[in-house]
Amino acid sequence: MPELGNGIVAYFSMEICLEQRIPTYSGGLGVLAGDTLRSAADLELPMVAVSLAHRKGYFHQHLDAQGQQSETPEEWRPEDLLEAFEPRVTVEIEGRTVQVRAWRYAVHGITGHAIPVVLLDTNLEENDAWDRTLTDVLYGGDQRYRLAQEMVLGMGGAAMLHALGYDDRVHYHINEGHAALLTLVLLDRQLGGRAPWEAGDADFEAVRLRCIFTTHTPVPAGHDKFPEEQVLQSLGEHYTALLSATKCCDDDGSLNMTYLALRLSRYINGVAMRHREVSREMFPAHPIDSITNGVHAVTWASGPFRALYDRHMPEWRRDNLYLRYAIAIPLEDIRKAHDAAKHAMIEEVERRSGVRLDAATMTIGFARRATPYKRADMIFSDIDRLRSIVEATGPLQIVYGGKAHPRDEGGKALIRNIFEAAQQLEGTIRVVYLENYDIDLACRLTSGVDLWLNNPRKPLEASGTSGMKAALNGVPSLSVLDGWWFEGHIEGVTGWSIGGSADPEPDETRESNDLYVKLEQVILPLFYGLPLGYVQVMRHAIALNGSFFNTQRMVQQYVRNAYFPTQGEPVPEDEEAVRS
Numbered sequence: 001m002p003e004l005g006n007g008i009v010a011y012f013s014m015e016i017c018l019e020q021r022i023p024t025y026s027g028g029l030g031v032l033a034g035d036t037l038r039s040a041a042d043l044e045l046p047m048v049a050v051s052l053a054h055r056k057g058y059f060h061q062h063l064d065a066q067g068q069q070s071e072t073p074e075e076w077r078p079e080d081l082l083e084a085f086e087p088r089v090t091v092e093i094e095g096r097t098v099q100v101r102a103w104r105y106a107v108h109g110i111t112g113h114a115i116p117v118v119l120l121d122t123n124l125e126e127n128d129a130w131d132r133t134l135t136d137v138l139y140g141g142d143q144r145y146r147l148a149q150e151m152v153l154g155m156g157g158a159a160m161l162h163a164l165g166y167d168d169r170v171h172y173h174i175n176e177g178h179a180a181l182l183t184l185v186l187l188d189r190q191l192g193g194r195a196p197w198e199a200g201d202a203d204f205e206a207v208r209l210r211c212i213f214t215t216h217t218p219v220p221a222g223h224d225k226f227p228e229e230q231v232l233q234s235l236g237e238h239y240t241a242l243l244s245a246t247k248c249c250d251d252d253g254s255l256n257m258t259y260l261a262l263r264l265s266r267y268i269n270g271v272a273m274r275h276r277e278v279s280r281e282m283f284p285a286h287p288i289d290s291i292t293n294g295v296h297a298v299t300w301a302s303g304p305f306r307a308l309y310d311r312h313m314p315e316w317r318r319d320n321l322y323l324r325y326a327i328a329i330p331l332e333d334i335r336k337a338h339d340a341a342k343h344a345m346i347e348e349v350e351r352r353s354g355v356r357l358d359a360a361t362m363t364i365g366f367a368r369r370a371t372p373y374k375r376a377d378m379i380f381s382d383i384d385r386l387r388s389i390v391e392a393t394g395p396l397q398i399v400y401g402g403k404a405h406p407r408d409e410g411g412k413a414l415i416r417n418i419f420e421a422a423q424q425l426e427g428t429i430r431v432v433y434l435e436n437y438d439i440d441l442a443c444r445l446t447s448g449v450d451l452w453l454n455n456p457r458k459p460l461e462a463s464g465t466s467g468m469k470a471a472l473n474g475v476p477s478l479s480v481l482d483g484w485w486f487e488g489h490i491e492g493v494t495g496w497s498i499g500g501s502a503d504p505e506p507d508e509t510r511e512s513n514d515l516y517v518k519l520e521q522v523i524l525p526l527f528y529g530l531p532l533g534y535v536q537v538m539r540h541a542i543a544l545n546g547s548f549f550n551t552q553r554m555v556q557q558y559v560r561n562a563y564f565p566t567q568g569e570p571v572p573e574d575e576e577a578v579r580s
Helices: 028-042 141-162 184-191 203-209 228-246 257-263 273-282 303-312 318-329 331-353 384-392 411-425 438-446 464-473 508-529 530-544 551-563 573-577
Strands: 008-013 047-052 060-063 070-074 089-093 098-106 116-122 169-175 211-214 267-270 288-290 362-367 397-399 432-433 451-454 477-479 496-500
Touching: 008 028, 008 141, 028 047, 028 098, 028 116, 028 551, 047 141, 070 273, 089 141, 098 141, 116 267, 141 184, 141 228, 141 496, 169 551, 184 203, 184 257, 184 273, 203 432, 211 257, 211 362, 211 551, 228 257, 267 551, 273 288, 303 318, 303 331, 303 362, 303 551, 318 551, 331 432, 331 530, 362 438, 384 508, 397 438, 411 432, 432 496, 438 464, 451 464, 464 477, 464 530, 496 508, 508 530
Parallel strands: 008 047, 008 169, 047 116, 169 211, 211 267, 267 288, 362 397, 362 451, 397 432, 451 477, 477 496
Antiparallel strands: 060 070, 089 098, 098 116
């Protein structure tokens, strides 16, 4: 790592996956944030993270026999697990003074280096009843609630760091647009008492020099927007005037959090090469780079594979690039490690569902947020054809997991479709949908299945990380060429593609046909007919994908290219570098 001098990075994220008993995350964004902090701690990076306490979590998922989802809060008490910080700060919301306290969590790296995580909390007696709920529910409530919540994160978070003694050495990393309002606090400090309309280019540049922004959303509808009237009501006249001075609002006067972050950040990146191109088309006025996501290797490698890597290349924990040398691990050793991981998964599936899977059967995993563009039911688009494939090539079983947002009716319908398909296939293909997909279950599934399936509608997969977790455990992917798989895919070597890379638009008929053809003519015959040939693909997935698509490499790129770009040579992010 380059010499970092006196700088420190403040990492702001609406959700961070810290550990199983602290439900402060909903899915990929939060898991990425947690993995980022773990690798930053491993690398002894000077960093502090800021998020919300989310006392009621995301939600606890219930599925009935027809796949109908219902939800209950997943409550936890920070006071039972964490230490309170001494200072309290305030945020003016709708003209009220809202008190904010914070809880401390520490992320420890392999050397013992700790990164503090500041979890903001408004559940204080001094606040009125509604304000006390602002740090309760992740992605809950209406626009009024969401804007107030994002004020607590961005503005309250900036105030809390200042109260904790973090000063002008801080570089602010805004992980998605939820925390973008912190830029207005920085601009207000920069003005030093001058009126908002006196802000000039030098003031904006001073803020810009301290901010880094990562966008994760490849569609305009996914970026938080708030109407002009709501902004004035919530932020008040002073901060609304500051916002107006930035000239980053939409033509209709609404606040777009992504535009605000784009306007006041010196470094902007997408989370994969393909996502960079999509983002540049969406925001052509801004210079958008890319740093492809990763996962924390030590966290996501299962016990059997950690032991395997420790035996063959013990340096891998300190330097994930040593996973490249997995190419020399005997195939039989990889097969045995996978068998152990698969057995552990089968035990967990039975414990959660009562269904006993067959260890000798090809097992496909599909687990992620349940929302229509993920197309979790695409493999069931032709039930009769799927039956005939199994009859001709060998048995198949499929394990699902994933929550639909409480207001995502399309996602809930998707889960019901899978339950219906499972009933139609009863006696031919065993299909299991597990409730409450969480990090413990993710570790079991991504290491225990034989094939990881991912078929989002292009170009809506900004990156995706579940297939990276699978690759660390030798599980190859069958995936649409979008997000990270556009970079990680080598046909028949690290896994298999669905559809072509040059397809400008998704063609569901072609893609579902391609999925069936790959299963029938390539994957199942290889798995059952040439099992060591299949293990060879598994070994390549580790050596070629696991060694690169990790947060250790990702954080090093952020350090050299975004956080402290003058203190180290840029790390190339292009197709040749990825594939070499």
